Amino acid sequence: MNNWYKKLKKYQEIIRISNNEMFASPGNFIGRIVIFCLRISLFGIIYPYVFKSSNLTSINGISVIQIVWSLALVQIIYQFSRKTYQDIRDEIMSGQIETKLNKPYSFLNFVFVDAMGKMPIQAIIYAVTIVLLLGTVFGIPHFTFVQIIGLIILFILGVILFTLNMILLAICAFWMENPDPVYWIIGKLSWFVNGTFIPLAILPASFRTIATYFPFSAPFFLGRIFEISTLTGISQLIIIQLIWIVVFAFIIKYLYRLGIKKVSINGG
């Protein structure tokens, strides 16, 4: 019991430190929020203009307000863990990983907890930003109770899955001189099927099917909350996310075990 308590406190402290680091340079953090606001403002300008000029009130039953909100929700996921990829990649490539490998914790647990530890505060800040920005300009779309609960679960699982995606791509650095090409290809490929710029609700059914089963688009399921709003539909998305989380966790653990033996750090 005492042992477990100490291990728990270890990860609790990692969370505290990662939050402190997040706010160590407030300029960076504020800058990210400003860019986030600019991005969703852009959607808020383009889509209403397109709808108005085409005399549309909805596409596939999705209104323009819902479209802007769904794009903003997808953007939220991007705010988490992208730095995790850069940090792990740099640590492996530069050999800085050695300062973590000689500590009494699992490196994978450390980077995962470090990334996830920032989630609660960031989630609150971005949720408030979205509500203030879109809520005052467009209003808040109607959410059923099921959608609200679904949104929270899809968000939490989405951030976990996105973090695992980033860790998986970053540990490719054990084998590659620089895993950025893989990161860019998968990242840009995901744009077509995760609703980053065009909501899936207004895309053909074939795209939506691919989006449902493509592992790198699963973190962004919360953007589909207006398209798939029934209990059954949301439950299916949650189950798919859970399956991918388990699959990614196993793949990462397996690859890490292989990769760690290939660590090559130049001496002094």
Place this chain on the structure above:
Amino acid sequence: MPQIILENLTKEFHLKIKKPGAHGWKSLFQNEKKIISAVDQISFTVDKGETVALIGPNGAGKSTIIKMLTGILFPTSGTASVAGFSPWQERQKMAFKIGTVFGQKSQLSFHLPAIDSFRLFGRIYELDDAVYEKRLQELVTIFNVQEFLGQPLRKLSLGQRMRCEIIASLLHNPEIIFLDEPTIGLDVVAKRELRDVLRSLNKQWNTTIFLTSHDTGDIEALCKRTIIINYGKMIYDDLTQNLQRKYITIKRIYVRFEDKLEGFQMQDVTILNIGRYGVSLEVDTSKRNIRSVLEEIIRKYSIVDINIEDPSLEEIISNIYQKANE
């Protein structure tokens, strides 16, 4: 029982060779590979409380050995035991028993005050709050870091930062501390302070010190035993003082004469410098006995002062490297 045991430890690196210039694109399709033996069948043991320097020229394999012993790198073959654990198979358990300082890489958070990182390390090493506070106070006093504990690490000087790095690695009172070039980039005062502290740690807590360094000052000040490796092979393992005794075949003699010197000559002795009233000589003791040289000088000249010096440890080590290369 020894605290560190290495048996035929070997590490090979597989390197990709890229063609230079415009031919670099060819490496996309075909890779020429080269196997480099960074550590080749190294065996030795280190007892508790020993202070050991692992030295060698750049690329000799020193850091690779330290990284294998701290569980960071996996060996190609051979075995090792550190504090009773296999470094790469029981890495996390072993980590409680060892401390590490890598002179070129920081383990502390760059943007946060050192005290925040210390607290994290206290938790990581699962220390009770009371134990952590007591230990921290001890180390803060020894290393004299109280005044800058609350400043972000990035605002500290290299010497201050290095002291913080060592505190972080000692918080859990490790049995062994591995230091990979701990004094790199430090000024003379900071180096001396660091060596004093490490020496007192060894005396006070009987902490085993295992370090690599290019600075012979570290070796002379801290390490009773020296292991020299070159091209991954061990070429010397003995007491540091024996290193001087065993390898010193050259003596330097500085003589000042009462009368003006004219036509100074001596057989089997290299004259380094001749002044009006003094001379610097180098004697290869394998060719001519130092006693006979001194007797000849005293017999022929009227002497004011005489000084006999050994070459510095740096010169000795440099000679050993050169001989090994030949």
